[in-house]
Amino acid sequence: MPLINKESVKKRMGTRLAANGVAKFLFILATCFSLLVLGVLIYRILSEGLPYLSLDFITNFASRMPERAGIWAALLGTIWVMAVTAPVSFILGVGTAIYLEEYAKKNAFTKFVQINISNLAGVPSIVFGLLGLTIFVRLLGLGSSVLAGGLTMSLLILPVIVVASQEAIRTVPREIREASFGMGATKWQTIRRIVFPAALPGILTGTILALSRAVGETAPLLVLGALAYVAFVPENIFSQFTVLPIQLYNWTSRPQEEFHMIAASGIIILLIILLIMNSIAVLIRNKFHKRF
Amino acid sequence: MDITINKQMVQKNEKEQDFTPVFKINNLNLWYGQDHALKDIKFDIPEKQVTAIIGPSGCGKSTFIKTLNRMVEMVPIVRMSGEIVYREKNIFNPKYGVEELRTQVGMVFQKPNPFPKSIYENVAYGPRIHGIKNKKVLDEVVEKSLRGAAIWDEVKDRLHENAYGLSGGQQQRLCIARCLAIEPDVILMDEPTSALDPISTLKVEELVQELKKDYSIVIVTHNMQQAARISDRTAFFLNGEVVEYTDTSTLFSNPSDKRTEDYITGRFG
Numbered sequence: 269m270p271l272i273n274k275e276s277v278k279k280r281m282g283t284r285l286a287a288n289g290v291a292k293f294l295f296i297l298a299t300c301f302s303l304l305v306l307g308v309l310i311y312r313i314l315s316e317g318l319p320y321l322s323l324d325f326i327t328n329f330a331s332r333m334p335e336r337a338g339i340w341a342a343l344l345g346t347i348w349v350m351a352v353t354a355p356v357s358f359i360l361g362v363g364t365a366i367y368l369e370e371y372a373k374k375n376a377f378t379k380f381v382q383i384n385i386s387n388l389a390g391v392p393s394i395v396f397g398l399l400g401l402t403i404f405v406r407l408l409g410l411g412s413s414v415l416a417g418g419l420t421m422s423l424l425i426l427p428v429i430v431v432a433s434q435e436a437i438r439t440v441p442r443e444i445r446e447a448s449f450g451m452g453a454t455k456w457q458t459i460r461r462i463v464f465p466a467a468l469p470g471i472l473t474g475t476i477l478a479l480s481r482a483v484g485e486t487a488p489l490l491v492l493g494a495l496a497y498v499a500f501v502p503e504n505i506f507s508q509f510t511v512l513p514i515q516l517y518n519w520t521s522r523p524q525e526e527f528h529m530i531a532a533s534g535i536i537i538l539l540i541i542l543l544i545m546n547s548i549a550v551l552i553r554n555k556f557h558k559r560f
Numbered sequence: 561m562d563i564t565i566n567k568q569m570v571q572k573n574e575k576e577q578d579f580t581p582v583f584k585i586n587n588l589n590l591w592y593g594q595d596h597a598l599k600d601i602k603f604d605i606p607e608k609q610v611t612a613i614i615g616p617s618g619c620g621k622s623t624f625i626k627t628l629n630r631m632v633e634m635v636p637i638v639r640m641s642g643e644i645v646y647r648e649k650n651i652f653n654p655k656y657g658v659e660e661l662r663t664q665v666g667m668v669f670q671k672p673n674p675f676p677k678s679i680y681e682n683v684a685y686g687p688r689i690h691g692i693k694n695k696k697v698l699d700e701v702v703e704k705s706l707r708g709a710a711i712w713d714e715v716k717d718r719l720h721e722n723a724y725g726l727s728g729g730q731q732q733r734l735c736i737a738r739c740l741a742i743e744p745d746v747i748l749m750d751e752p753t754s755a756l757d758p759i760s761t762l763k764v765e766e767l768v769q770e771l772k773k774d775y776s777i778v779i780v781t782h783n784m785q786q787a788a789r790i791s792d793r794t795a796f797f798l799n800g801e802v803v804e805y806t807d808t809s810t811l812f813s814n815p816s817d818k819r820t821e822d823y824i825t826g827r828f829g
Contacts, residue, residue, distance in 0.1 A: 373636075374636075443669060443671055444673050446631065446669060446673065447669065447673045447674075447735070447738070448675075448685070448689075449631065449634070449658075450629065450631060450662060450667040450669070450739075451663070451666065451686045451738070451739070452658075452659045452660070452661075452662035452663035452686075452689070452690070452742065453659070453685075453689045454659055454689075457689045461685070461689070465676075466676055
C-alpha cells in the first residue's frame with residue numbers, strides 16, 4: 269500500500285500549474301504598475317519641462333518673469349550644502365560604524381545604541397529640521413546659513429550611513445582579519461589596511477545613496493529658514509542659501525502656468541543629478557563586486 | 561607517595577627530551593564559558609622540527625595551536641590558566657604583547673585566506689606593518705618569501721595581479737609565503753591542507769619538509785598519514801587532554817596508550 273496516491277497527485281496537477289501561472293502573472297502586474305507610474309511621471313515632466321530647458325535656465329537667477337527665471341542660485345546652494353554634508357556625515361558615520369563593529373563590546377548598551385541608530389533612520393526629516401533649528405541656528409547662532417543646513421542634513425542621513433557602513437564592514441570575512449592579526453598587526457593597522465579598504469565600496473555606495481536622499485530633501489531646510497527667493501550665490505559657508513527642491517516647491521506653488529513649466533525643467537535637472545549620483549553608486553558596487 | 565610518582569614522571573620526561581624546546585607548555589587549561597576545552601596540557605615543542613597534533617574533531621587541537629600565538633583570545637568568552645613559555649618568556653605575561661609574540665610565531669590557517677590585494681602586496685603586508693618602507697628591501701623580502709614557499713616560479717610574472725586569481729593550492733602557498741615574510745621563528749599550521757586537492761597537498765607537505773630546516777613547525781592535521789609522513793614528533797589529543805606525545809615513529813608503530821592505538825588503527829575518530 270503506497271503512502272502517496274498517484275491518482276490524486278495527477279488530479280491536483282492542473283490546479284498547481286494554474287496557480288503557478290497566476291502567481292507569475294500577478295508579479296508581472298505589480299512590476300508593470302510601478303513602471304507605468306514612472307513612465308507617466310517622466311512623460312509629464314519632459315513634455316512640460318523640456319521646452320524651457322536651456323543653458324540660460326541653468327545660469328540665470330530666479331526671477332519674477334518666467335522667461336528669465338533660472339536655477340543658478342538653487343543649484344549652487346545645493347552643491348554648497350552637499351559640500352558640507354558629505355564630509356561631515358561620511359567621517360562621523362564611518363567612524364561610528366567602525367567603533368560599533370570593531371571596538372565596542374557586544375553588551376546591552378551597544379545593543380541599545382544600535383537599535384536607536386536604526387530607529388533614527390526612520391525619524392521624519394522635519395523632526396531633524398526642528399533639531400537643526402534649535403541647535404545650529406539658535407543655540408550655536410549659525411543662522412540660516414549653508415553651514416547650519418549642511419550640518420542638519422548630515423544628522424538626517426547619518427543613521428543611514430552608519431547602518432550601511434556597518435553592513436559593509438560586517439561583510440569583510442573574519443579569515444582575513446585573522447590573517448592580519450596573525451602576523452602581529454595591531455587592531456588599528458588591521459582596520460586601516462584590511463577592513464576599511466575592503467569595506468570601502470559598500471560604504472561609498474551607502475553614502476552616495478544617502479546623499480542623493482539629502483539632495484531631494486526640502487522640509488528640514490524650510491524649517492531652518494532657507495530662503496525661497498534668492499538672487500545671489502553663497503559666498504562661503506555662512507551665507508544664506510536656497511536649494512533645488514525649495515526652488516521647485518516655490519515655483520509650483522505660484523499661480524502662473526509658466527512657473528509650473530519651469531518647475532518641471534528644474535525637476536529634470538534634479539533628476540539628472542540624482543541619476544548621476546545613483547549611477548556612480550551602482551558603478552562602484554559593480555566594480556568591486558564579488559571580491560570575497 | 562603521590563609526590564614520588566610525580567618526581568619519577570618528571571625525571572622520565574626529562575630523559576626523553578633530547579631537544580631544545582621552543583615552547584614549554586605547563587598545566588595549560590582553557591575554558592570556553594563552562595566548556596573545559598584544554599585540560600592540564602603539559603609538553604615541550606622542539607626547535608626546528610615538525611610537531612604534529614592529531615586527534616578526532618572537537619578534541620581541542622585547533623584550540624591548542626591557537627593558544628600558542630594567543631589567537632584563541634579573539635573568542636570573547638575564553639579563560640585560561642597555566643603557562644606557555646616561548647624562548648624563556650611566558651607569553652601570558654601582560655608585558656609581552658601579542659603583536660610582539662605573533663611577529664615571532666606566524667600562522668597558516670585552515671582555509672587559504674589571502675587579502676583582497678595583489679600577490680606582491682599580500683607578501684609585503686607583514687614587512688609593511690612592521691614599518692619597512694624601502695622598496696628595494698620589500699622587493700627582496702617578497703622574492704625570498706615566495707621562493708621559500710616554492711611558488712615564485714608560478715607567480716613571478718604576475719606579482720601585481722589579484723591574489724584571488726590563484727588556485728586554492730597556490731593561495732595556500734602564498735599564505736605560507738606571507739607568513740615567511742615576517743621572518744618568524746615558529747610557524748603554526750592549522751590543518752593547512754584540509755581545503756586542498758591531493759597534488760596541492762603534496763606540494764605543501766614537501767614545503768613543510770623544506771621549511772623545518774629553518775623554522776620550528778607545529779601542524780594540526782586531521783590526516784594521520786600526513787602526520788606520519790611529515791612530522792618528527794606527534795601529540796595525540798583526546799577530549800582536551802594529551803593522551804600521548806612522543807616520536808612520530810614510536811607513536812605510530814608502538815603506541816603506549818590503548819586509546820592512541822584505537823585511534824591510529826581507525827577504530828574511532
